[in-house]
Amino acid sequence: MNGTAVLTRAFDRPIRAVTRDPQVAVLAAVGIVIAYLSLSPTLMLLYGSFLSKPLGVPGVFTLRHYVRAYADPLTYQLLLNSFIFAAGSSVLATGLAAIIAWITVRTNAPLRKVFQLTAIVPNIFPPVMLAVAWGALLSPRTGLLNRFAMQIFGLDEAPLNIYSLWGMIFVEGLITTPLAFLIVSASLQSMDPSLEESARVAGSTNLQIARRITLPIVRPALLASLTLNFVRAIESFDTPAIIALPARIEVFTTKIYREAIGAFPPNQNIAATYAVSLLLISMIFVYLYRRLTSRSERYVTVTGRGYRPMIIDLGKWRYAATSVAALILLLIVVLPFAVLLFVSVVSYLHVPGAKTWELLTLDHYRSNLTDSRTYRALQNSLILAIGGATICMLLASITAYMTTKTKVAGRSLIEALTFIPWAFPGTALAIGLLWTYVYVPLPIYGTLWILLIGYITRFLPYGLRTMTSTVVQVHDDLPDASMTCGAGLWATFRRVLLPLLRPGFIAGWIILATIYLREFSTSIFLYSPGSEPIGPLLYHFYVDGNLGPMCSLGVIVSVICLILIIVAQRLGRTGAQVDV
Amino acid sequence: MNLRAKGGMLLLLVAGVSLLLMSGPAGAQPVNVEAAKKEGQVVVYGAQVPQAMEGVNKGFEKKYGIRVDYWRGSSTQVAERALSEFRAGKPGYDVVEGNRGVQLIMRDEGLFAKFIPPSSEKFPAKFKEKDGMITPWRALPISILYNTELVKPNEVPKTLDDLLSPKWTGKLSVPDPTRHTTTAQFFWNLSKFKGDKWLDYVKALAKQKPILVESLAPVTTTIIKGEAAVGITYIKYVKQYKGPVTYVLMDKYLTDPNYMSLSAKTTRPNAAKLYIDYICSPEGQKATAEEGEFPMLPGIVPPIKDAEKVVPGMVFMDNPSEEEFSKLMNTTFRQIFFGQ
Numbered sequence: 001m002n003g004t005a006v007l008t009r010a011f012d013r014p015i016r017a018v019t020r021d022p023q024v025a026v027l028a029a030v031g032i033v034i035a036y037l038s039l040s041p042t043l044m045l046l047y048g049s050f051l052s053k054p055l056g057v058p059g060v061f062t063l064r065h066y067v068r069a070y071a072d073p074l075t076y077q078l079l080l081n082s083f084i085f086a087a088g089s090s091v092l093a094t095g096l097a098a099i100i101a102w103i104t105v106r107t108n109a110p111l112r113k114v115f116q117l118t119a120i121v122p123n124i125f126p127p128v129m130l131a132v133a134w135g136a137l138l139s140p141r142t143g144l145l146n147r148f149a150m151q152i153f154g155l156d157e158a159p160l161n162i163y164s165l166w167g168m169i170f171v172e173g174l175i176t177t178p179l180a181f182l183i184v185s186a187s188l189q190s191m192d193p194s195l196e197e198s199a200r201v202a203g204s205t206n207l208q209i210a211r212r213i214t215l216p217i218v219r220p221a222l223l224a225s226l227t228l229n230f231v232r233a234i235e236s237f238d239t240p241a242i243i244a245l246p247a248r249i250e251v252f253t254t255k256i257y258r259e260a261i262g263a264f265p266p267n268q269n270i271a272a273t274y275a276v277s278l279l280l281i282s283m284i285f286v287y288l289y290r291r292l293t294s295r296s297e298r299y300v301t302v303t304g305r306g307y308r309p310m311i312i313d314l315g316k317w318r319y320a321a322t323s324v325a326a327l328i329l330l331l332i333v334v335l336p337f338a339v340l341l342f343v344s345v346v347s348y349l350h351v352p353g354a355k356t357w358e359l360l361t362l363d364h365y366r367s368n369l370t371d372s373r374t375y376r377a378l379q380n381s382l383i384l385a386i387g388g389a390t391i392c393m394l395l396a397s398i399t400a401y402m403t404t405k406t407k408v409a410g411r412s413l414i415e416a417l418t419f420i421p422w423a424f425p426g427t428a429l430a431i432g433l434l435w436t437y438v439y440v441p442l443p444i445y446g447t448l449w450i451l452l453i454g455y456i457t458r459f460l461p462y463g464l465r466t467m468t469s470t471v472v473q474v475h476d477d478l479p480d481a482s483m484t485c486g487a488g489l490w491a492t493f494r495r496v497l498l499p500l501l502r503p504g505f506i507a508g509w510i511i512l513a514t515i516y517l518r519e520f521s522t523s524i525f526l527y528s529p530g531s532e533p534i535g536p537l538l539y540h541f542y543v544d545g546n547l548g549p550m551c552s553l554g555v556i557v558s559v560i561c562l563i564l565i566i567v568a569q570r571l572g573r574t575g576a577q578v579d580v
Numbered sequence: 581m582n583l584r585a586k587g588g589m590l591l592l593l594v595a596g597v598s599l600l601l602m603s604g605p606a607g608a609q610p611v612n613v614e615a616a617k618k619e620g621q622v623v624v625y626g627a628q629v630p631q632a633m634e635g636v637n638k639g640f641e642k643k644y645g646i647r648v649d650y651w652r653g654s655s656t657q658v659a660e661r662a663l664s665e666f667r668a669g670k671p672g673y674d675v676v677e678g679n680r681g682v683q684l685i686m687r688d689e690g691l692f693a694k695f696i697p698p699s700s701e702k703f704p705a706k707f708k709e710k711d712g713m714i715t716p717w718r719a720l721p722i723s724i725l726y727n728t729e730l731v732k733p734n735e736v737p738k739t740l741d742d743l744l745s746p747k748w749t750g751k752l753s754v755p756d757p758t759r760h761t762t763t764a765q766f767f768w769n770l771s772k773f774k775g776d777k778w779l780d781y782v783k784a785l786a787k788q789k790p791i792l793v794e795s796l797a798p799v800t801t802t803i804i805k806g807e808a809a810v811g812i813t814y815i816k817y818v819k820q821y822k823g824p825v826t827y828v829l830m831d832k833y834l835t836d837p838n839y840m841s842l843s844a845k846t847t848r849p850n851a852a853k854l855y856i857d858y859i860c861s862p863e864g865q866k867a868t869a870e871e872g873e874f875p876m877l878p879g880i881v882p883p884i885k886d887a888e889k890v891v892p893g894m895v896f897m898d899n900p901s902e903e904e905f906s907k908l909m910n911t912t913f914r915q916i917f918f919g920q
Contacts, residue, residue: 056667141807246792248918262759265902266660348823349805373630373651438668446670528665529625529651530672543794544629545801
């Protein structure tokens with residue numbers, strides 16, 4: 001018997017299983033893709049952290065980088081900073097979100113629907129812009145709010161300083177409030193009102209009901225929001241890049257940036273050791289989050305239906321509630337956007353006054369619309385947004401279908417694999433990808449492809465979430481009927497499932513596209529000058545002090561995203577009607 | 581001497597002369613314009629701010645119909661990108677622009693190929709590189725810049741020592757020397773003026789709680805916005821940024837020459853060579869000066885007040901080795917500025 005025959009026999013059984021059942025084949029293909037996407041950067045990140053030589057140079061195994069990183073007392077300071085930053089901002093975000101969710105969902109405060117904007121509008125800002133806007137408002141010397149406060153109260157010194165740990169917590173808290181709002185308001189909406197009604201009938205006051213009934217019921221959601229926002233903050237590089245670097249506050253992500261890009265010569269090995277630690281911390285907290293939400297999360301859209309939450313009459317307090325919500329809206333949406341607009345139409349940042357009329361200009365918009373670098377960045381980001389969102393949603397649809405609607409063995413393994421991208425911090429993923437593709441003999445390193453792979457890997461969970469909740473709503477009978485009538489797997493998927501899933505698919509696609517258009521934390525490490533997307537370009541404008549061009553480009557991107565979000569909302573609504 | 585020998589001599593002479601004519605000035609390498617046009621594009625990574633490259637890049641594109649893709653980062657970032665891409669065997673650049681410090685490091689790593697543009701022959705001999713691996717094209721004198729609305733005429737600092745006055749505490753901007761190579765190099769070169777005391781000066785400056793920014797360009801915008809009143813940066817920025825800012829005329833200026841170098845692994849060698857040659861030509865050098873730069877070609881100065889008085893005071897900086905850079909940035913300055 002020759003070698004080929006032995007091989008053929010060894011692989012015979014699995015191959016026959018795959019060819020006999022197309023579901024197994026599809027599942028295997030999806031599994032391989034997801035396993036590759038999530039495992040290759042993880043393993044290569046580890047590899048890089050143990051390699052004696054820099055990126056791209058052959059070396060040997062060493063523990064030197066870990067010794068250097070963990071013998072440095074600075075590492076423990078940055079660990080502490082990261083935890084304070086992440087904990088502070090997640091508490092702030094969840095607190096603000098709880099207030100605004102309660103007002104909009106459960107009270108009769110006037111204009112309450114308007115405040116739902118706090119959940120939507122921030123999704124159109126490139127995240128670095130929010131930090132830049134707050135820098136322009138609260139910088140100790142030039143901050144517009146500080147200047148106003150100094151004029152009004154006759155102060156000698158600026159009362160607030162954004163370039164501090166508190167400043168970072170404040171900005172990151174505002175950035176992550178929308179995410180917290182979605183979690184908390186969903187839980188408030190899906191609450192069974194009969195419990196509260198019984199308490200009321202039994203003679204409890206509003207406060208007692210809130211404390212004894214409402215709070216315990218939404219507690220899991222609050223905890224989930226705290227955990228998720230903690231992870232989002234600890235892995236965030238947007239706010240730290242703008243605030244922590246100038247404030248000389250070191251957190252994990254700034255350290256990774258400083259070692260991989262900011263230092264000279266760059267040290268991607270040390271960056272990898274810090275990234276490994278960050279990945280571990282993030283995995284622990286994402287695991288906790290999943291435990292907290294494992295029961296309710298997946299079917300939340302289904303159980304969410306049918307309840308109409310009890311509306312509490314606030315009496316004369318309802319105007320106070322509106323004012324509080326309006327203040328939060330002001331902080332999250334109105335002030336930052338007003339500042340961005342202002343900076344985008346004046347020659348340089350100054351306190352608005354008589355001088356403003358002389359300094360008004362459309363030059364920044366003109367320079368952006370004619371500059372070849374900006375043009376190329378917009379082009380790159382659009383390619384990434386359209387291509388990335390399409391591939392990611394296709395992958396997510398197939399995966400969601402396979403894991404929720406089929407009984408094929410091994411589907412739980414795929415679910416487990418998607419845990420890694422869930423927990424992968426953008427900065428760590430980027431370092432892992434650099435280590436991966438420097439060795440892959442395909443034109444991926446330094447091109448748009450590496451960004452595309454990074455975007456798909458990191459945000460696959462977002463697509464999965466949308467598609468899983470859509471797929472769950474599709475009744476099993478329809479695909480079964482199609483199969484019974486003789487249609488194959490592909491025909492069933494294309495003719496029956498895709499039309500049913502379309503609203504969810506498109507809504508998810510648009511969410512991903514808007515994320516990709518604004519992405520920063522991963523792109524800043526992965527792009528090379530020929531493949532520069534918008535996020536890093538905005539940052540380059542910032543570090544060169546070109547706030548005008550930066551803000552005008554920020555406004556342009558926000559408008560593009562706003563259009564996409566409005567379309568998404570429309571489609572989302574249609575989606576609810578096309579329920580099966 | 582017979583006729584044949586005479587003929588031979590003549591032939592030799594003709595050959596010699598034509599060879600001389602063909603090769604242009606000694607050492608310079610001719611550029612094949614047609615081949616360059618066929619290549620059609622040149623990718624340049626540089627430390628020059630894009631608004632100051634626009635004139636010269638447009639001029640080149642118009643003259644030869646070759647597209648210039650220009651990407652700007654700080655000198656440090658340019659070197660980091662170029663080195664990483666080179667080590668990965670995937671260089672995306674044809675030409676790298678940057679200051680001497682990082683250019684020498686890249687040269688030693690083998691990133692560049694030898695190229696002496698014919699048009700650089702008129703540059704003063706002291707600026708030229710013997711090995712022809714990197715070509716100087718502009719000089720960047722560093723001085724004190726200040727906000728003309730915030731600093732009264734009688735308070736304007738006259739020397740670097742004046743920056744140590746308590747009135748500038750917290751109102752002074754410099755790039756972070758732990759992240760920015762040119763600034764690390766600038767501090768180290770203060771020994772040219774202060775001898776062994778240079779480190780004491782840096783320590784005193786750190787006590788002034790300066791606003792540390794990414795590179796020299798944002799020092800200017802920090803001053804224009806009024807976040808800082810004074811700062812240490814390139815004189816040229818008074819032309820390249822709009823706003824209430826001017827510079828201090830001093831006796832001597834530490835100066836950073838910047839270079840253009842040809843990638844050793846370029847796939848567009850002719851377009852890259854033509855680009856470097858154009859930058860060094862009188863046309864390119866004038867366009868450079870128009871943007872506020874001090875070019876290499878004698879007699880051309882930028883349209884900045886008293887620019888001709890700056891030129892004689894330029895003192896070129898020396899370069900720390902890669903190890904010295906690493907020690908300065910990661911240890912010495914980190915301790916001084918961050919107490920770590």
